[in-house]
Amino acid sequence: MDKVIKLGLNKYPTIPHTLRSAPKLNQPAQEISVGLAQLFHHYYLDTYGRRPPSPDPTQFEHVRFLLPTSDFRFQGGGLGISTAARRSRSCELGQAFCRWFLHEHLNITYFAHMGDLLDRQLHRAFGGCSISRSKSGDTPDYFCAESVDRVFLAEAKGRYTSIGFATKEFDGWREQFNRVQVLDAAGIPRSVKGHVVATRFATERDSAVVRTTLLAEDPQSPGERPLDGELARVLGSAIIGSHYSRIAEKLDQPLLAAALRNGVTLPPEILVPVVVWELAMPPFKGRRFVGGYFSPDDTPAFRVMDGKVVANRNDPLRLDRPRATFFGVEEKIFRQIVSACRSTGRFDEQLNQLENIEPIYSGISMLRDGSIVGPAEFFLPISTATL
Known part of the structure; x- marks a missing residue:
């Protein structure tokens, strides 16, 4: 089962072919389809340890609250009756949308939560490199990888209020990439390409003009030199290991x-x-x-x-x-x-x-x-x- 959402891209010099309005045009499509089974799959991998409350993708708990329309729209005012519940559930679903988008359209396969790698200099897979916090405040949600030597940062957001590239909130999300640094064995900071993926969820209470919208941008973390070569492979290996450790946990x-x-x-x-x-x-x-x-x-x-x-x-x-x-x-x-x-x-x-x-x-x-x-x-x- 698929649902349709709106799409907005910023700072992508080359639009991925799956997101183009036409194959030969370097312009983004205005809408894209979301496979709900795939969305659940990413939600399950990201949110739960072994067994989720309802593991069947056809019974994905969020799907029960969607309206029977072609666009992705929640019943009533969204998931949860309190502000705290709505904020928590939208955050979880925003992370699932982020993983789904990066996987389906940017060929990124492996995901590690930032908390699993941050300040873990003693991780044996890191070799001589380290990942540390450079400033106080929130950091991006993920280190992720397309392959063992292609590494990225990613920040996910999910909310019911309006979002836009020119807003102060989006500036705050960009700033999060300045709060984490990857240092090589000599202590030199390396820059890592990143992605901000923010999703605004539409509800039954919104007007028909308001639709679920995914906005994506690719900022870059600061650093004197890009992350590449053996250092990228070292970090990529740690990301892949973290990714499959969560899967191995689910496999008992x-x-x-x-x-x-x-x-x-x-x-x-x-x-x-x-x-x-x-x-x-x-x-x-x-x-x-x-x-x-x-x-x-x-x-x-x-x-x-x-x-x-x-x-x-x-x-x-x-x-x-x-x-x-x-x-x-x-x-x-x-x-x-x-x-x-x-x-x-x-x-x-x-x-x-x-x-x-x-x-x-x-x-x-x-x-x-x-x-x-x-x-x-x-x-x-x-x-x-x-x-």
Whole structure:
């Protein structure tokens, strides 16, 4: 299911092709579509540790409060009845929109929360570089990466009030990039390209003229020289490790998650037992994933019948029984992650990424990092493995 939002870009000398009004024109489109399953996927990865309250993308809690219109618009006055609740929920959703936008349109795949890396000079993956706060105040939300040697900063905002590039608020968001610095081994600050992604959410109480709008700008953090070469690879490796540590946590792999988060090797005596699943629907029928399912209750989601594993319907007369939700990572990518953790604890080589991801079903989302989420009945367990 897709919804339409308005788009505004600033300081992008070359407009990404997916955001152009016409393929050969270097001008941004006025509107873009948002896939709600993909938006939920980023929200889940960003917001929750293991299990969210409602893990099924078709039951994404925010979707229940959207109006049945083509544009992205909330019922009533938005999520939450108090100012504090509305501010918190809009912030969370703004971060999901930021990740979705950077992933879908700027080819950025890996995300690490600033708090996971800031002032972590002792992180083994950092080598001789450090990340520190240079001024008091808020810093950008993320370090993110397109690949192991292409690193960015990102700031996400979500709100119900008007936003604009020429406002004092936007100036404040730009200033956040001046409050964090990346220092090389010699203590020289390096500049990092950044993105501010701010989303204003429209509600039923707003006039029809007011629409949900995403504004994006690419400021740059101060520094004497750009972040590149081996230093970029060192930081990129730490970002990728942090990104997959959160995914490993969701896969119930706490020791692997800890090794990835801290940039240390996983000793051979620590084994990684997994279950391998196959996607049962084209166009990716037969694609294998390491993962498992979250169940809404204690009822097993699968059973063996006539020697075959089938979805379990404990009450076939009911049509409203809650479904289990699968979460996993593409098998080859997961094996690469474990292999890197076993050898150096760093991602010195670029990991595989899933490309040319075609739509499968509105309730299934698959991202380039190999992670996938969707109804469990679309997947079948086929084997176990120990890595």
